[in-house]
Amino acid sequence: MKMAEKKTEKKLGGAGLRGQVAGQTALSTVGQAGHGLTYRGFDIETLAEKACFEEVAYLLLRGHLPNRTQLSSYRTRLKGMRKLPEALKTVLEQIPAESHPMDVMRTGCSMLGNLETEQSFDEQDERIDRMLALLPSIICYWYRFSHDGIRIDPAASSADSIAGHFLTLLHDKAPSALFERVLDASLILYAEHEFNASTFTARVCASTLSDIHSCVTGAIGTLRGPLHGGANEAAMELIESFQTPDQAEEGLMQMLARKDKIMGFGHAVYSDCDPRNAIIKRWSEKLAKDAGDERLYDISVRCEEVMWREKKLFCNADFFHASAYHFMGIPTKLFTPIFVMSRVSGWTAHVKEQRANNRIIRPSADYTGPESAEWVDLDNR
Ligand SMILES: CC(=O)SCCNC(=O)CCNC(=O)[C@H](O)C(C)(C)COP(=O)(O)OP(=O)(O)OC[C@H]1O[C@@H](n2cnc3c(N)ncnc32)[C@H](O)[C@@H]1OP(=O)(O)O
């Protein structure tokens, strides 16, 4: 994007608490120069290029980058926590194949909270690591059981990374180095994003001194919506509905004329670009070449051009994730659960931060109801 084409600064005010400071965090900055993203001071481009997801999770949760020994033992620790409790498997087997996988994540997390309840905040790191290790097992166990009729053993996967583990469970074979690298980068991009809706949910829940599984379960429910994490699935449905870039342009123009919301575009905070988009777009292009795709990537690029030309709306993190995940053979309905597998690191880092300096979050409302109402007995209404 040329500087001359930049939008004016985003208006931060009005409904939705936009632009209001609702607390403090040392975890990330979003859109400080209109577009940047940092985790604990590290630029997202650097992290996505040089780090692995477990390293980023460690950074968020422990407050500093791990050295080689710390990273290696952290990855070994997470790898050793992948075994699903039998009672959780039983619950997952009851969930219908038609269920939304985000509902499966929500139920899986909630059930885990019954089986391995956080009894005291001293246990928080143990419970958080278990969720990081187990959420890929939860979604893959349910998906393979309900769709393929297979009972997988998540603990048997030898993949060292969470990205490799997920792809191995899903496809029953070790992923290519490229697929594992792209998914790992994607997990880094999605890990943390300041006071977004789902993280704020987790912090509100934490502020009542509730348990860690309740905080994450609430956050999963909030991420599920198409205005938030659910947009990557909606973006896939959009690009898949077109056969050519020209058809995409025509379709988008019609949607804009109808004032439809185009999923995967726009952002509540960034004013001229989402820095995660350039990164996942590069990976999507590479995967498209690798797969010999001549359709979905070009269609996605045309959508991006049309939306900027017509509305000065840019792709957010979700838009090119759709084609990237698709090229890796990931079913569309599992896109948002991958977001959960990643964002659980940011959510729980925020819960820890909230607990460390807590006051219950309880804002006020402007009352818009009647001044006073006259009581009428039930029989007379
Ligand atoms: C990882 C993530 O969660 S990223 C966000 C994922 N969500 C999506 O992609 C859903 C589509 N996008 C949207 O709905 C919005 O852009 C949101 C929810 C992300 C941000 O909402 P807001 O902060 O209210 O948007 P904003 O103030 O920039 O909207 C300005 C105008 O652009 C319009 N607009 C914003 N995004 C879009 C879009 N994707 N398609 C069409 N119009 C849009 C708004 O309707 C609004 O128009 P109006 O002034 O006539 O009412």
Ligand SMILES: O=C([O-])CC(=O)C(=O)O
């Ligand atoms: O910050 C937001 O409002 C939404 C977002 O991009 C995210 O949570 O990654």
